[in-house]
Amino acid sequence: MTHSHTLECRHIERQSGTAFRLKRGQILRVIDPMGEQVSDLMAFREDDLDEVLSSGRTIDYANTIYVTTGHILYSNRSNPMFTILEDQVGRHDFLLTPCSPETFQIIYGNHEPHPSCFMNLVNNLAPFGIAPDRIPTTFNIFMNVVVAPDGELTIGPPLSKAGQFIELRAEMDLIAGVTACSAEMSNNHSFKPIDIEIRE
């Protein structure tokens, strides 16, 4: 049972993003208000931006590609950045990079301008002093990536239903970036918003 209360709510419009400070002990709730939407999360240590969320360290220590309630998300220096307190969906991706302008060119053959999680993170994290090259593989909340025995990936519709959420407790003072995903394939071709709440 949660005794936390809400400090701040943000509504992330479709194909956009946001960034904010998160103090140690505060809880980030990422909500899929309509269902079947993906939200890319990235985080940096507030007082030393060279410490960053690491997919490789997290997957290695959790010994699974599917982290869920009770798992810790680690930094590149092997320090805990988040603990997953509650996960109502149970399927998130930590293998793939945020969709970028190049993603749409290389995977989709689409050379028209296209919004992307990467650029939404870049633009929202820039005021905090974070350079584009410092954004590695994101924690792709609600993204449903299945690995076949031969290694091939299948990206399915997210398993999230309207209103379901994941809660992550910050284990250090952080700068965090969060998106409402811009890629057709990851959200079943329906662009939707994401809601976040900061709780304590």
Added chain:
Amino acid sequence: MTHSHTLECRHIERQSGTAFRLKRGQILRVIDPMGEQVSDLMAFREDDLDEVLSSGRTIDYANTIYVTTGHILYSNRSNPMFTILEDQVGRHDFLLTPCSPETFQIIYGNHEPHPSCFMNLVNNLAPFGIAPDRIPTTFNIFMNVVVAPDGELTIGPPLSKAGQFIELRAEMDLIAGVTACSAEMSNNHSFKPIDIEIRE
């Protein structure tokens, strides 16, 4: 049929590493001389060290966690860094970070000093101006990581037999670091050397 000839050979002693320049078009052959050994590879663009090998971009564009002959290893900026020309083993890992002092503490419960691929990369890449925080998930050549349907990872003995190799062609001028892995689990509890050849 290969018409390349060898420019340089290096023998990487057990639980150690090396680093070197690799010019565009040159071929890096990584050989497992005794079989069942792992070699972590990391690479940076020579004239802009902020461009670095990216597991997330590579896996995304290849649409598989098991890259092999014909696949391209991409940078964080979605530029090709290597093309795999020949792969005699067909099983490599691109999910896990190089073993580090913290790996042995967190996974193995071992608080004694222990050699690690991460520190071997750090020490060998430092003379090229590469900081520890700039080393992300490595391409773990010959490492045999299997993902179960529930996401759980199993690290098995490498499938490499004595003398088998992988060849990667550099697609830009690079600084590369290569190790002979220091972790018990990844090489069936037998520490062995790795041989590399630079060919053109």
